[in-house]
Amino acid sequence: xxxxxxxxxxxxxxxxxxxxxxxxxxxxxxxxxxxxxxxxxxxxxxxxxxxxxxxxxxxxxxxxxxxxxxxxxxxxxxxxxxxxxxxxxxxxxxxxxxxxxxxxxxxxxxxxxxxxxxxxxxxxxxxxxxxxxxxxxxxxxxxxxxxxxxxxxxxxxxxxxxxxxxxxxxxxxxxxxxxxxxxxxxxxxxxxxxxxxxxxxxxxxxxxxxxxxxxxxxxxxxxxxxxxxxxxxxxxxxxxxxxxxxxxxxxx
Amino acid sequence: xxxxxxxxxxxxxxxxxxxxxxxxxxxxxxxxxxxxxxxxxxxxxxxxxxxxxxxxxxxxxxxxxxxxxxxxxxxxxxxxxxxxxxxxxxxxxxxxxxxxxxxxxxxxxxxxxxxxxxxxxxxxxxxxxxxxxxxxxxxxxxxxxxxxxxxxxxxxxxxxxxxxxxxxxxxxxxxxxxxxxxxxxxxxxxxxxxxxxxxxxxxxxxxxxxxxxxxxxxxxxxxxxxxxxxxxxxxxxxxxxxxxxxxxxxxxxxxxxxxxxxxxxxxxxxxxxxxxxxxxxxxxxxxxxxxxxxxxxxxxxxxxxx
Numbered sequence: 001x002x003x004x005x006x007x008x009x010x011x012x013x014x015x016x017x018x019x020x021x022x023x024x025x026x027x028x029x030x031x032x033x034x035x036x037x038x039x040x041x042x043x044x045x046x047x048x049x050x051x052x053x054x055x056x057x058x059x060x061x062x063x064x065x066x067x068x069x070x071x072x073x074x075x076x077x078x079x080x081x082x083x084x085x086x087x088x089x090x091x092x093x094x095x096x097x098x099x100x101x102x103x104x105x106x107x108x109x110x111x112x113x114x115x116x117x118x119x120x121x122x123x124x125x126x127x128x129x130x131x132x133x134x135x136x137x138x139x140x141x142x143x144x145x146x147x148x149x150x151x152x153x154x155x156x157x158x159x160x161x162x163x164x165x166x167x168x169x170x171x172x173x174x175x176x177x178x179x180x181x182x183x184x185x186x187x188x189x190x191x192x193x194x195x196x197x198x199x200x201x202x203x204x205x206x207x208x209x210x211x212x213x214x215x216x217x218x219x220x221x222x223x224x225x226x227x228x229x230x231x232x233x234x235x236x237x238x239x240x241x242x243x244x245x246x247x248x249x250x251x252x
Numbered sequence: 253x254x255x256x257x258x259x260x261x262x263x264x265x266x267x268x269x270x271x272x273x274x275x276x277x278x279x280x281x282x283x284x285x286x287x288x289x290x291x292x293x294x295x296x297x298x299x300x301x302x303x304x305x306x307x308x309x310x311x312x313x314x315x316x317x318x319x320x321x322x323x324x325x326x327x328x329x330x331x332x333x334x335x336x337x338x339x340x341x342x343x344x345x346x347x348x349x350x351x352x353x354x355x356x357x358x359x360x361x362x363x364x365x366x367x368x369x370x371x372x373x374x375x376x377x378x379x380x381x382x383x384x385x386x387x388x389x390x391x392x393x394x395x396x397x398x399x400x401x402x403x404x405x406x407x408x409x410x411x412x413x414x415x416x417x418x419x420x421x422x423x424x425x426x427x428x429x430x431x432x433x434x435x436x437x438x439x440x441x442x443x444x445x446x447x448x449x450x451x452x453x454x455x456x457x458x459x460x461x462x463x464x465x466x467x468x469x470x471x472x473x474x475x476x477x478x479x480x481x482x483x484x485x486x487x488x489x490x491x492x493x494x495x496x497x498x499x500x501x502x503x504x505x506x507x508x509x510x511x512x513x514x515x516x517x518x519x520x521x522x523x524x525x526x527x528x529x530x531x532x533x534x535x536x537x538x539x540x541x542x543x544x545x546x547x548x549x550x551x552x553x554x555x556x557x558x
Contacts (some may be wrong), residue, residue: 054439059364085442095437098456106530107451108441164441 003071003082005030005168005198006051011065013046014221021222022048023065033190033199033232035213037206037246042220043201045092048170051200052087053080056100056221067169087114087195088166094153097160101128101137104126104145104156108164123163130193131159132185151178154188168198177222187212206247218243228240265532267374303535304340307528315529320506322488324515329530331490334497335404336471336537337482340473342408342500343415348465351419358425360422360449362429378417386414395482400453404500407483407507412476426457459552466545470538476509484510486518508534 002190013021021043029032038045049055050063053074055160069075069086077083085108106114124141128134133155137148145156152180154177154233161169171190175183190199190212205207209216210230217227218240226233226243238244306525318328354371362368390410400406430453438448485504490497510529516527 052440054436057436057439081442081444083442084440089440091433092432095433097434097437097452099451107438108443111438111441111443111447160437160441231441250359 002029004028005070006159007066007068008051009066009068011047011050011063011067011112013050013061013063015062016060016119019222021156023048024219024222024224025065026217026224026227028198028200029215030198031194031196032215033194033201033213035209035216036200036202036219037209037216038225039221039246041221043220044219045172047122047219048089048172048200048202051168051170052084052089054084056080060088071181081111085164085186086167088161088164090154090168090169090171094150094157094174094177096148096153098144098146100142101145101148101156102141105159105163108160112164117212124159127155127159127162130157130162130189132182132189133159141220151182154178155182155186162193166197168200169193170200170202170233172202173204175203175208183208218246220246266526292456300535303528303531307525307532309529310523310529311532316533317493319490319493320487320511323519324511325519325526327365329508329511329533330493331488331497332390332506332508332511333531333533333537334495335484336473336507336509337495338404338498338500338505339408339411339507340469342404343411343472344465344469346409346412347416347468351416352461352465354421354510355423355427356454359424360445360453372519375417375420378413379421381414383414384477386410387481387540390412390478390482399489401502402483402504403484403496403502404483406502407479410478410482411475415472418471419465421493422467423457423461426460426464427453427466429460430456456558462552463545463549466541466548469540473541474509475540476513479507480510480513486510486514501529508537 006028008027009025010023011021012019012023020041024047036047038044046055046061049058050076051067051069055063055228056060069083074083099107102124105127106120109120109123114123122151125134125138128137134151136152137143142226145153148156154174158171158174174186178186187208191200193199201209201213213230215228216223216230216233218233220242226238228239232238233243234247236244238247315328316333318480319331320329321327326463358368358371362371387410390406390413394400394406394409395402398406399408434447434452438452439445443451483504484507486506487503488506512527512530512534515522515530
């Protein structure tokens, strides 16, 4: 039995008086791609933000329960910035920081104290290559990240998330701003990255979860309806009828 | 011929009574709003033309560079200009750093709580307090209670208190204009709040912050009421025409706003063009400061990165 990478126990989250995640528990195995599917407002993004503790920046958000990364309770971690470097996050809408392309990718390593130009150069090239962006921008690394197209900015965002060598990579609907061809290229990258890190893939494209994830979780209204091998959820006989309806697009 | 052939491009775009009416309405609205906008310009032009025309005779290089004599009735206004510069500079040195840092705290660090609510309430209400009340506060707090006496220091601190809330409000606005998603992107990669502020928030809001600060400079330069009771003298004879005419910690000084008030209403045997000459100098100084602010802002905006 492999030790789980992330253990979530009875996680509840409320914004003010409104509870949006109602006590969910599950484990994430190391080096797996876990797909999370579910309609809007089901708590997918909130769940991810609990894992890297950026939920703390939302006024009134109050998570309870335990989240462990490598067995360590994240609520008790003193160095929350270290946690956020270990848990990479890609938001649904691309955010190019108002810096050059190079500085966008070098931002996190610099914030963590890396100064050597040669190390930064290597890292920037590696991350941009992994995010399938290097060939398009290698001649203009000095131009502004905000001037890139939406799809390019999204890949820049992915490169930035990879720049601090996360152990866990959370992708929150990363493909809504990218064309299908680029999406496929990044999906190929994810299959390779799986060897180095654990990937949590929140997606509205149920077929994307099917292509990439070994296990998939169906989250609905802050509760886990079903969590199991992807083929089980997408097969003819998932455990819960709602899963069948959702993945086949006949959800009411 | 079937019916639908009537809809030719010519017919579609032809003038009808309905479109003609729309166009007339549009024209009337445009002229009306444009006229209102033009109305704004008329007083400004009138003031400048009138003041400059009336004061022209008294304006000369000597007027600007010599000190006043005989209670201000004769001589120039050099020491008066320097006094205004002293007061404005010292007040700015106090209000700009405190105001900007307080705004950074309120906008970037503070969570919504009773404390921030009280601070924000104080900022809004202080900004609405009349300037003479600020003057009375300065008189009680700085001149008497703190024992500074009527001095440049007391007057500067009074002006600093007066401009502080507006600087805080305008800085907060400039900071809030930086999209929150930039901050979240930084936090997501493990940057601290300070790293986020230094690398992303401040570089992208500095133009707005400086604009707010500089506009308060011109406001401070023009105020009469708060300084006349805390440290500006009606007349003060000084030696020399350098920049270091006053001891800011002990002495009072003269200031343009007060000098204009006095010359225009209290002094006798004054050339009729003299008050207008002083007013011209004030207007030119304030407009110069504002023009610098506008030029600086547009330069910074051209470097803005999103």
